Amino acid sequence: xxxxxxxxxxxxxxxxxxxxxxxxxxxxxxxxxxxxxxxxxxxxxxxxxxxxxxxxxxxxxxxxxxxxxxxxxxxxxxxxxxxxxxxxxxxxxxxxxxxxxxxxxxxxxxxxxxxxxxxxxxxxxxxxxxxxxxxxxxxxxxxxxxxxxxxxxxxxxxxxxxxxxxxxxxxxxxxxx
Amino acid sequence: xxxxxxxxxxxxxxxxxxxxxxxxxxxxxxxxxxxxxxxxxxxxxxxxxxxxxxxxxxxxxxxxxxxxxxxxxxxxxxxxxxxxxxxxxxxxxxxxxxxxxxxxxxxxxxxxxxxxxxxxxxxxxxxxxxxxxxxxxxxxxxxxxxxxxxxxxxxxxxxxxxxxxxxxxxxxxxxxxxxxxxxxxxxxxxxxxxxxxxxxxxxxxxxxxxxxxxxxxxxxxxxxxxxx
Numbered sequence: 001x002x003x004x005x006x007x008x009x010x011x012x013x014x015x016x017x018x019x020x021x022x023x024x025x026x027x028x029x030x031x032x033x034x035x036x037x038x039x040x041x042x043x044x045x046x047x048x049x050x051x052x053x054x055x056x057x058x059x060x061x062x063x064x065x066x067x068x069x070x071x072x073x074x075x076x077x078x079x080x081x082x083x084x085x086x087x088x089x090x091x092x093x094x095x096x097x098x099x100x101x102x103x104x105x106x107x108x109x110x111x112x113x114x115x116x117x118x119x120x121x122x123x124x125x126x127x128x129x130x131x132x133x134x135x136x137x138x139x140x141x142x143x144x145x146x147x148x149x150x151x152x153x154x155x156x157x158x159x160x161x162x163x164x165x166x167x168x169x170x171x172x173x174x175x176x177x
Numbered sequence: 178x179x180x181x182x183x184x185x186x187x188x189x190x191x192x193x194x195x196x197x198x199x200x201x202x203x204x205x206x207x208x209x210x211x212x213x214x215x216x217x218x219x220x221x222x223x224x225x226x227x228x229x230x231x232x233x234x235x236x237x238x239x240x241x242x243x244x245x246x247x248x249x250x251x252x253x254x255x256x257x258x259x260x261x262x263x264x265x266x267x268x269x270x271x272x273x274x275x276x277x278x279x280x281x282x283x284x285x286x287x288x289x290x291x292x293x294x295x296x297x298x299x300x301x302x303x304x305x306x307x308x309x310x311x312x313x314x315x316x317x318x319x320x321x322x323x324x325x326x327x328x329x330x331x332x333x334x335x336x337x338x339x340x341x342x343x344x345x346x347x348x349x350x351x352x353x354x355x356x357x358x359x360x361x362x363x364x365x366x367x368x369x370x371x372x373x374x375x376x377x378x379x380x381x382x383x384x385x386x387x388x389x390x391x392x393x394x395x396x397x398x399x400x401x402x403x404x405x
Contacts, residue, residue, distance in 0.1 A: 121308075
């Protein structure tokens, strides 16, 4: 009755994920004081540091995705036909979003600007991924035949790997004080 | 930068492309029979070369950003920023010419076509690049952070623009519903059009480089004055 229909549910879910990601990831970098960053610099290499941040934020984001999926189902009804598939998509999506935003948070932290700059930089880069994610998760609602589903999943995974590799290569340059 | 042979070449090529573009006979089947393009297909000689030269400018900006990370000199930073600036302007032009073309052939100015969205994203990425640059006052930090963002954004953007339109249904040629290379209209380009098109691409790239060198000369002079 008052529950949104599938497309709206899907769109709302991914928009919420976007905001959750921006806020969750922003805190991880932007609340570190310079003193603590210096301490990390002395005890760990740049590569290890950024890998640790990437993995931690990915796990955090996956947890957040599951929590928000639960809340969505509670508050907005459950139009999912294939819930397990959607859980998988939510995890993959959360992971992808968090990887991009983690690195952008590192850039914004270096620029000593707030989460606003991170959102400005992140928004264009994340639009293609969100579009792909929405397309992919539509298959969990009805038995829509999405011809290139495997391609989309592979593309998302490849993008994640690309972002991780770029972050690991570029972070040492950001790290130098 | 001050030599004039390539600037004259660029003007000649552009004049050739403009005049040729308006006079060359269009391939009958593609332009008149199979689609509603008719004479608007001539926009092909304007819209697509602008895109090619935007890609060229952005790639050069990337090269200078990588150079900056290897050896941080203020020149590399200025070069990267100015090439990105020209690339952004060309991107705006490409988007506008594409929108005008779309209004006549696809119905509306904005169709949520993947390539259009990709183009808008490119613009937003480079606007964010300039916002990032302006948010920092320390020159070294600005150069380094901006270079890192430039490289990161480029390597995410280029796969997107190359792969996405081919994967999904797209109004542009080369998307799911049609065949051929998304850049070149159909399975192969008509030879008469090809003869006008490629020189036009070169002409636009040279023009964009010329504009950039002018911007560069101003900035480098400013920099020299500041550092004295």
